[in-house]
Amino acid sequence: MNPLRAQLRHEVSTTLRNSEQLLLTLIIPVMLLVFFSLVDVLPTETKDPVDFLAPGILGLAVMSAAMVSLGIGTGFERTYKVLKRLGATPLGRGRLIAAKIGSVIAVEVVQFAVLVPVAYALGWRPSAPNWLGALAAVIIGTIAFAGIGLSLAGRLRGEINLAAQNGLYLVLLLLGGMVIPFAKLPGPVSAIAKALPSGALADVLRETLAHGGVRPGTSWAILLGWAVVAPAVATRLFRWD
């Protein structure tokens, strides 16, 4: 078995067996989708709350896997010198990063395989969805969020990184246009929210899946900007030990 496959298998099995990661990447998104679709308390301004929520929750799932799960796991691996030890194997840093990206993609496949049918079961009927466009948004969003997660993981100590990733997750969830529309946020907060990667990803997913984006062109540009800047920052900040 070549080193990349060996590490990819280890990463995927470790992630999928980790109950905390499972809670974060799958159970919380499913619960939010189900609860707020059935209990109409969010000011979604769509006929059915699930029409607004489903693309946003898919964006949340991407953020959970690519930023929080990857960032927390990698941060602790750095603290426990796992990355340092792996650096002295034939794996090398390039293949280690490739294995981690592969692991995030595997988690996202599982997330979408669960979330999309759940959304359909809740009555989501996207009109003429552009799945290819949505896939592009997910890939660009994954790169952007992975860059943010690794920027924190590469610098902060394990426990501080854990707190920072969870705190950022909560902020981006609430302010990122994923479950609360931009229009319902106070003016200055709304402006900031639109510049966040979470808001941009949710907006382009709404546009590609249901033509419901608020300003898709700008959101694509913002998302691409984060996908360029965040990995560059991670590359500069990251410490392997």
Add this chain to the structure above:
Amino acid sequence: MPATDADSVRVEGLTVRYGNLVAVDDVSFSAAAGEVTAVLGPNGAGKTSAIEVCEGYRPAAAGHVSVLGMDPARQQAELSARMGVMLQEGGVSPSARVSDVARQYCDLYGKGVAPAELLETVGLAARARSAYRRLSGGEKQRLSLALALAARPDVAFLDEPTSGVDVTGRQLIRAIVRRLASDGCAVVLATHELDEAEKVADHVVIFDKGRVVADGTLDELRRGHDEIRFRSSPMLDLDALGVALGLEVRRVGDDEYVVDSDASRVAALTGWLAAHDEPVNDIRAGRQRLEDVFLRLTGNGSGASS
């Protein structure tokens, strides 16, 4: 000890700096295939920094390092396939299962080592399903050693392999280290446990303040430094005994004394003790222990870790 073509590890004029701090200062040493080389030194002596350059973790500010004929900084990918590494601590996620980690490293190195066989070798077969955090300190060290063995290494850098390990575990680790060397591997062992180095090493390199202060076989380091070590009354008159022997007598414990001399003075010593009604509870004449060599060279009694 001058480097030869047979050396697997050759370090020549190595300097390592952290900002303005010179951690390793123009150091040279070598380690040969089929031998265990122990690297000793007090805290902050620079031995771990030097070894990390050999492992490819750290750049050299000056000097030349060759491991298996390769430059670790530029050829780490190629070198790592033939190199076993044991970190001083950590290297495994606390939640990782022992069998999973063994399998991961066997697959990463791809040398055909069976994970179950590897765990059997280090005496961890019964803990295969345990999480790493549930292992004792000694078991963690043995797992770390197992991961180094998964490479079927031609060179192995082992940092404190017996730290926190019980007596049985130490014997097992010593046997594995000796077997590695007898299979042709160059084993470089950093340890603060001088008796471990004494038991397992063929060649010793002693670091102090970033420099190598001694380099040779155990016999070479002890040569010319014979001693008589004995136990007697705690109230022994050292001055009077010293005058009688014509040598300084040093107290090294409550009732333990050392005279820097070969065995020819044993008769005079025991005669003086008998004449003064002083007991002789234990007496040994011979080469200095590695600990004494270490203390003489470094003037440091605080241990040898760095």
